[in-house]
Amino acid sequence: MMTERRPNGEAVAALLSAMIGLLTMGLVHTGTDASKDFSTWVLSVGKAWIPNAQGLGPYSGKETFLLVTWILSWVILHFVLRKKDVRLTVPVIIFVVGTALATLLVYTPFIEFILGK
Amino acid sequence: MMTERRPNGEAVAALLSAMIGLLTMGLVHTGTDASKDFSTWVLSVGKAWIPNAQGLGPYSGKETFLLVTWILSWVILHFVLRKKDVRLTVPVIIFVVGTALATLLVYTPFIEFILGK
Amino acid sequence: MSSEDPSPLVTIAGWVVVTAFLALIASTTAPFGAFLGDTQYAVVSTVHGMLATLGVIIGTVATYLGWRLFTGKIRAFTDLRILSVLSALIATGTVLFGNWIYVAYRATGGPREFFLKNNPEIHEIFFEFKEFIALFTIPLSIAAAFIIWRYKDQVIGDRPLRTWVFIAIMIAWTALMIAFLLGAGITKVRSV
């Protein structure tokens, strides 16, 4: 029975990488609100591959950052953690706090609060 | 075990009476479309007890017919059928066809079709 | 090694705290009033829409459990009992608030007048149908809840009866979704 059991590392990788992607998106979004130059660059990232990225604006680049950091961190964490069995307390806390922070970072009144606008 | 079993008559009463109420509403609605006088009378039924029935129009009377025929037929069927165990085939067919007819009778293109408008 | 760590209750408690914190931020900073418009029906319409949405959520889960009942594989019968009653209550509440809005809909200068002038089909076909199909949910959901409570576990073992109950639930749920979607569509075109 124990030999059949799959270590929980892959699950940790799947959930943490989802949070990482979302948190990155929140940070990038906040960054575009803080700096016009950064916003232009984020738009250029979207234009690199999304059809009609001009119509979507910087949002296209933010989606790109979500996608790339999510998938990339998932692949890395998957292979780092796949054979490991980890205590879930700390990862769960990181996940909940990180996702909550990601939520705040796409909420305009909070962004204006931390940017001091 | 068999002595504990409740006869299915009460269930038949509950479901058939729901259908009867809805079908009555459909017939009344069709009637108001066919006759202006009938429509005025239906409105007066609603005015008898619903606050602001004037604002609701004849709809208030149609709701009243639904409510009264549903509850009344439920009470009657409940006491008629409560001790009976009936085969469900025929009641189910009546229920499905009656509910389908009720649906058609609140659908304007169908009403206009049967009224020949 | 990780089989009891973290404690589910502690974890859920933590999640509730975070959610409550975010909700607090939202409720103190989000200008929800921007959606309300300035008519006297703003609050009534909002309650109606919220009840309708709650009805979709609760009614959908109740219908899923009705399906499990039909296939004879239900284990969450207690949930079905609770949700069937909630569905009936929410359906009734939604219709009551809907009646209230209907007065505004029919009033001079209201959406009905607008539709009859610009888009008569929306009133004559879709709205007329919506105002009646929404009523289907009340007797059907009450009948289903009555049977589920009255017959208790007996309904699980009675295949013809549970089939009929499922049919009634499906008709009620279909009526609910039609009324919900037509309501959303109509209010999009012209609201009270």
Added chain:
Amino acid sequence: MSSEDPSPLVTIAGWVVVTAFLALIASTTAPFGAFLGDTQYAVVSTVHGMLATLGVIIGTVATYLGWRLFTGKIRAFTDLRILSVLSALIATGTVLFGNWIYVAYRATGGPREFFLKNNPEIHEIFFEFKEFIALFTIPLSIAAAFIIWRYKDQVIGDRPLRTWVFIAIMIAWTALMIAFLLGAGITKVRSV
């Protein structure tokens, strides 16, 4: 005496026939075009809204089953496996169509311009939040579906893991409902 009569399959078949008949009448006589408006985005918007509604239906049942998983009382694990994948697919599809509409939303003369002039909070707070919170559903629902498929029944017996999966599902569902309701609210005020 009534325990096998009528046959459930015959009854359901009868109900399907009746429903199909009614659907046929509706599809040949109902002027659904009245809701579409005449912009080139009419069809895209309709698909987006229908997918979002389907997402609410499927996602709500999946979340209910996530709750059963969390409480350790799930029996319909197969259903959860199917619905978790469907939820992830529908979330992705809805966002793709949403992107398409977003172009129209941002265009000159589109809703964004209207809101910034008349009701800036609707764009700056609600729409900005909606466009991002909707994206939360994708990685979260895919992560949950991945774990449910990868760990199979093992996730049922692993309390901490199933708790975490339920939290992820709940966040995804909350994000879905927020995006759905804000979307309905915004399109009510001004649609593309």
